[in-house]
Amino acid sequence: MMDRFLQRFENVLDPFEDDAGSGEDGVYRTGHLRPLPAETNAFIWHFALQAKGPLIGLLIAGGLTGGIEAVLFTGVGWLVDALGHSTPETLVSDHFWLIAGLLFVTLIGRAALLFASSVLEEQVISPSFYNRIRWQSYRRLMEQAYSFFQNDFGGRLAQKVQQVGMATGDFITTILQTFWSFVTFIFLTVTILGAIDWRMALVLVLWVAGYVWIVRNLLPKIREYGRASADARSIVSGRVVDSFTNILSVKLFDSSRQEDAFVKDGFVYLVDMTRRSTRAITEVRTVVALLNGFMMSGVGVIAVMGWQAGSVTAGGVATALGLVLRLNQMSGWMMFNINGLVRNYGTIQDAVATITRLPTLIDAPDARPLVPAKGAIRYEDVTFHYGKGGGVIDHLSLDIRPGEKVGLVGRSGAGKTTLVNLLLRLYDLEGGRILIDGQDIAGVTQHSLRAAIGVVTQDTSLLHRSIRDNIAFGKPEAEEDDVVLAAERANAEDFIPSLRDPKGRTGYDAHVGERGIKLSGGQRQRIAIARVLLKNAPILVLDEATSALDSEVEAAIQENLVRMMEGKTVIAIAHRLSTIAAMDRLIVLDKGAIVEEGSHEDLLAKNGLYASLWRRQSGGFLFTESAAEAESAAAE
Structure with missing residues (x-):
């Protein structure tokens, strides 16, 4: 029953609310989500405003909590005085409303306030608000260009998303609830003690000044160490995840345990930063202990002296000592929370620098969905150097007719994969433009562009989900029969039924492990081919699509690949030239420029770079002395 009651409060905040970032036509545009503020205070305020109602409620509850604390200790003093002015027989009748009021505040008021505060924090704010911060941070990172993820650890980025949600939520709730309750208690304590004896209030004012000095002068060091920590x-998370993700390479090649040393180096840095932070915390705790000793001694001496002089009642002494003892307890606890605030602030600062970075590759403000028609592709004077200032692609122009099957050939680093990546707009051009059916890809949405292109790469990575989910990833609305048909066409049906994961899921429900590690290279490649077959995009890119397949399996699915290419514009990259020799046209690249083009027979007749590459492969993968002599003779 209590669960059902509390569930009513869990939907006050939507944990996944965010700006849609859509244009007037309702089409989502990559890079057009509202940017998160890059300044730390503005970042915190941005999210606080998204939950202002519940947070104001938490602020009120925090203030009332501090007020009830002060009232209870003051009530103890009133009760002591009441005991001194009444007999056991007349105590209740003489002070009924005082006793009843204290009982009500203790039994009902305090419990009701703590319940309301707990509901606000635990049901309304903690799950939904914290997750909203994580969700919006995740979405901003996903808006980043492909190159952004190439330059960082995936685990490190994931850690920042997790940390920023927790740190921002804790920072806000601690200020509104814990810190504000503490400030309210201090204000009421100064007021109450000032009414008893102004000198006690003066001691507290001096204590507050000392406390503020500590916060302003000693805690910044903790904040900086908190950010570094x-x-x-x-860094540690990124390195550990990188080791686990590449565990096979580590097992096969790391005989000298250099990976352990690499990860240990991250741990050493973490331990060093943590030790510096804890040294600063010990310094602060020591100063606070001395300051609190001065405060308690000062108030205690003045209270007792006042009682001796007859200006302070026994109840007043009890009130004063109770309040300062509670204040001592709260101040130590509050300093711990302030340390947490400072560390959380440092964590937010660290994460904000990454999460709020503006995407470098975005859709144009007036971008429209690509309307694929026949699949004509045109590279016009394209230049791209990965920001290096030279090499790769220089002023390249290329026309691919609708439905034409083109093979890209060249030595490693010639620019073959770069041309494909530019077509997919994983990078922005430095010069020229690329057109699909007359539409400049820089002026269409990235989502619609990539929806029109099916890609099978050499390095096939699958998601740690079911076989079904991986095949349907490019077409989530696909029916079960369509998924099965795609798997059959990719010759994957022979191994899928026998799959079983550690949780007992089998066949299409079996999960494949991180990056598809539970499958062989050939099995992963066949799942990737099935995914592209199901997507059925008008343009097809095959980047070493059958490189992980053995000859028997490759021959078995070759017919289906040919069928898959029917009616599509195809760009194929292969180092095994025999796999693309039957293409309509071969484009030979060297140092980012087209040096030859034509059919397989035409290029062999030209006896140029392609013929040289062909002779090397047809004579074996090793460039033997006999092959060199044959090439030299042919050149003569």
């Missing part, structure tokens, strides 16, 4: 934790 957060970055160190992200």
Whole structure:
């Protein structure tokens, strides 16, 4: 029953609310989500405004909590005085409303306030608000260009998303609830003690000044170490995840345990930053203990002296001592929370620097969906150097007719994959433009562009989900029969039924492990081919699509690949030239330029670079002395 009651409060905040970032036509545009503020205070305020109602409620509850604390200790003093002015027989009748009021505040008022505060924090704010911060941070990172993820650890980025949600939520709730309750208690304590004896209030004012001095002068060091520690934790997380993700390479090649040394280096940095932070915390705790000793001694001496002089009642002494003892307890606890605030602030600063970075590759403000028609592709004077200032692609122009099957050939680094990546707009051009059916790809939405192109790459990575989900990833609305048909056409039906994961899921329900590690290279490639077959895009890119397949399996699905290419514009990259020799046209690249083009027979007759590459492969993968002599003779 209580669960059902509390569930009513869990939907006050939507944990996945965000700006849609859509244009007037309702089409989502990559890079057009509202940017998150890059300044830390503005970042925190941005999210606080998204939950202002519940947070104002938490602020009120925090203030009332501090007020009830002060009232209870003051009530103890009133009760002591009441005991001194009444007999056991007349105590209740003489002070009924005082006793009843204290009982009500203790039994009902305090419990009701703590319940309301707990509901606000635990049901309304903690799950939904914290997750909203994570969700919006995740979405901003997903808006980043492909190159952004190439330059960082995936685990490090994931850690920042997790940390920023927790740190921002904790920072806000601690200020509104814990810190504000503490400030309210201090204000009421100064007021109450000032009414008893102004000198006690003066001691508290001096104590507050000392406390503020500590916060302003000693805690910044903790904040800086907190930020460094957060970055160190992200580095450690990134390195550990990188080791686990590439565990096979580590097992096969790391005989000298250099990976352990690499990860240990991250841990060493984390331990060093943590030790510096804890040294600063010990310094602060020591100063606070001395300051609290001065405060308690000062108030205690003045209270007792006042009682001796007859200006302070026994109840007043009890009130004063109770309040300062509670204040001592709260101040130590509050300093711990302030340390947490400072560390959380440092964590937010560290994460904000990454999460709020503006995407470098975005859709144009007036971008429209690509309307694929026949699949004509045109490279016009394209230049791209990965920002290096030279090499790769220089002023390249190429026309691919609708439905034409084109093979890209060249030595490693000639620019074959770069041309494909530019077509997919994983990078922005430095010069020229690329057109699909007359539409400049820089002026269409990235989502619609990539929806029109099916890609099978050499390095096939699958998602740690079911076989079914991986095949249907490019077409989530696909029916079960369509998924099965795609798997059959990719010759994957022979192994899928026998799959079983550690949780007992079998066949199409079996999960494949991180990056598809539970499958062989050939099995992963066949799932990737099935995914492209199901997507059925008008343009097809095959980047070493059958490289992970053995000859028997490759021959078995070759017919289906040919059928898949029917009616589509195809760009195929292969180092095994025999796999693309039957293409309509071969484009030979060297140092980012087209040096030859034509059919397989035409290029062999030209006896140029392609013929040289062909002779090397047809004579074996090793460039033997006999092959060199044959090439030299042919050149003569």
